[in-house]
Amino acid sequence: MSGPRVVIGAPMYNHADDLLETLESLLIQSYRDFRLVCVDDQSTDATGEIVLRYAARDPRVVYTRNPSRLGMIDNWRLAFEVALEDAPDAEYFAWASDHDIWHPHWLATLVAELDAHPEAVLAYPRNRRIGPDGVMNDKRPWEFATAGVDDRRARFRRTMRHMSAGNMIYGLGRVGAIRRAGVFRHVLVPDRLLLMELALEGQFRQVPDILWFRRWYGPIFSLHRQRLAFFPNGRPFYSFVPWWISHATVLTWTLGVRGERSPGISRWAGLRLGGRYLRLAGRLHLRQELRQLRLDLFEHATFLKPIYLRARGYYRGFRRRSTIGRLRARWHKWFGNAERRQKLVQRTRRKAGKAASEAIAPPGRFFLRAVRSLPLMQSRIIPWLVRQEIEEVPAGREVGLMRRELRRVAQSGKPIIVGPWLSEVGFEVLYWIPFLTWAVKEFELSSDRLVVVSRGGARAWYRDLAGHYVDIFDLMSVKQFRRRNESRWQDGGNQKQMAVGDFDDRIVELVKARQGLNDVTVLHPAVMYRLLRYYWYEKGAISLLQKHAVYRRMPAMDAASMLKTLPKEYVAVRFYFRPSFPDTPENRTLIARLIRALARRTPVVLLNPGLSLDDHEDFDPGTGMGVHKLDHLMTPTTNLEVQSAVIAHARAFVGTYGGLSYLGPFYGVPSIGLFSDEAELVSTHLDVSRRLSRRLGAPLVTLDVRELAMVEMLFDTLGRDIETPIVPVIPASSTS
Secondary structure, three states, X not given: OOOOOEEEEEEEOOOHHHXXXXXXXXXXXXXXXXXXXXXXXXXXXOHHHHHHHHHHHOOOEEEEEOOOOOOHHHHHHHHHHHHHHHOOOOOEEEEOOOOOEEOOOHHHHHHHHHHHOOOEEEEEEEEEEEOOOOXXXXXXXXXXXXXXXXXXXXXXXXXXHHOOHHHHOOOEEEHHHHHHOOOOOOOOOHHHHHXXXXXXXXXEEEEEXXXXXXXXXXXXXXXXXXXXXXXXXXXXXXXXXXXXXXXXXXXXXXHHHOOOOOOOOOHHHHHHHHHHHHHHHHHHHXXXXXXXXXXXXXXXXXXXXXXXXXXXXXXXXXXXXXXXXXXXXXXXXXXXXXXXXXXXXXXXXXXXXXXXXXXXXXXXXXXXXHXXXXXHHHHHHHHHHOOOOHHHHHHHHHHHHXXXXXXXXXXXXXXXXXXXXXXXXXXXXXXXXXXXXXXHHHOOOOHHHEEEEXXXXXXXXXXOOOOEEEEXXXXXXXXXXXXXXXXXXXXXXXXXXXXXXXXXXXXXXXXXXXXXXXXOEEEOOHHHHHHXXXXXXXXXXXXXXXXXXXXXXXXXXXXXXXXXXXXXXXXXXXXXXXXXXXXXXXXXXXXXXXXXXXXXXXXXXXXXXXXXXXXXEEXXXXXXXXXXXXXXXXXXXXXXXXXXXXXXXXXXXXXXXXXXXXXXXXXXXXXXXXXXXXXXXXHHHHHHXXXXXXXXXXXXXXXXXXXXXXXXXXXXXXXXXXXXXXXXXXXXXXXX
């Protein structure tokens, strides 16, 4: 096939303010075999000048300007036609707006999805909205797909009920299917009609990753606004016909009368589809109108809303009561045997113990404060008994429980399952492993008894602690893990493993089956979490951590074969977005500039795994001189091992504060962690990371992005007078 496989048509009109970022995000796509055809509909701002500058530098960019204003529908149609004239052999086509932002893996992911599923005609990602103020909306991403639905009528019906046309129309589609579906027809809400016709061609697939960021300028759906944008040279009479009637008419005419899809869809079948669309769309329109009427009514007659809510509560209560019989049958089905009853009793005891602890804690703290307030206690007894640990009194009970639990584990004589670890990488490196190192030494736990359970290839971190390691991704798929783990977060309110849950029990059973173990004891992370929460929440002094954690260098990494393709000296880099470093255009621009600056001085190795293993989204600057990628080496069960090996042999690490930035000092490698929202940081973690760098002899520097300008100014000043590189050289012996 000559020419690119993918062609992107970008209709443009007066969005020069956002266009630079849009073009950058498209041109740094990791999949590079595409053509970007920009069709300017007589913009009156700097749109043309911006695109022409990019076209002069990148041969993939093509620019054309309409001789007169066409309006949105004809401009979108023209973008499709001009794009296919420029690349007639293209297999896939996508429309791109002139103001949105795309993830660097957007195109590669969608091409791979369509290549793997020939029955699909459209693939699109999950997305996030960016508001007028530039802040990203935290609303749950919309989800819909018809994957696996082979029946054409079922796809048609499901698409009508659940589609979100504005999100799906920017997906990647097969050129032939889009052409047969009529591209954009001259009706209101044309994207909905196009998707309905595409549903007749094949399946829709949605990838689970967030790869598109849609700018949201305000009210999106307005028929009046559409008439002005679609028909700038005068509104035809049919534009005032209800959209669902005009859509049904077009379908009936094209499929039933003209037979444009015959013989795949007969004329008789086309007439029936037109009638079915009229019925389904009319019903949908009626529901939307009733919903809007209800909202308008409650806005003006607020006294009716409590009455409505009470009536709805009665109705839902009636529906719940009507299902008691089914619930009783389900109870007997699930808890009719002894094993399930035993698990229920165990869970009930666990929850009852937790509730009892929570009930006892407040009066206990009140009594403790009353005793401490006595004059004699304040002046004599407390200073004499607990002179240096007065602030750890609230944690005293938890220290006793922790030691009792560890004694039980040590004295059981059974194999010990350590974990499973399901929380953040940062907490695992900064707290869990040092706590285990202390516990193994303090209670003389034999490494042969320990079976560590973690995920993502963390085996190398435990090599000198435990004789056995099981990776969770060897027990279940990434998709299964994420679904169950996210459900655990919702139940517990966060990632922290404060208690043993159903998911933990399930993993322990899988580990027992895999290792051939019948009777084991479990050392769960809840033991550490319940103890150290007093320090994290500033209820205990730093000595609480110092007494129950041992910080030492990680075992040496032998990764010669893994790193043979990398430069001899390099800087390891990984930036991802989190609450303390949110996904904003400013942060994206800063990261891209920083990586380019680093790459000009020394080779850069990106540690992005290319996998969707958690809720963090990586920043990928694309390929370029001096930037090396390793995502081809990373699998769900090896990504942390690969990243650790790269960091252990790097001159320095630069990235988002948290997670991997903690790992550098454990290998004697200097690290720089960036953040932009200090309110999202926990001061105790910052304090531990700084103490850690001093103890292990490798700096861990945390910087607010606003401080980078000062650092750059200092480096530029020094760079005029000295020849030494900015990134410090670490002696080879320090990485072992």
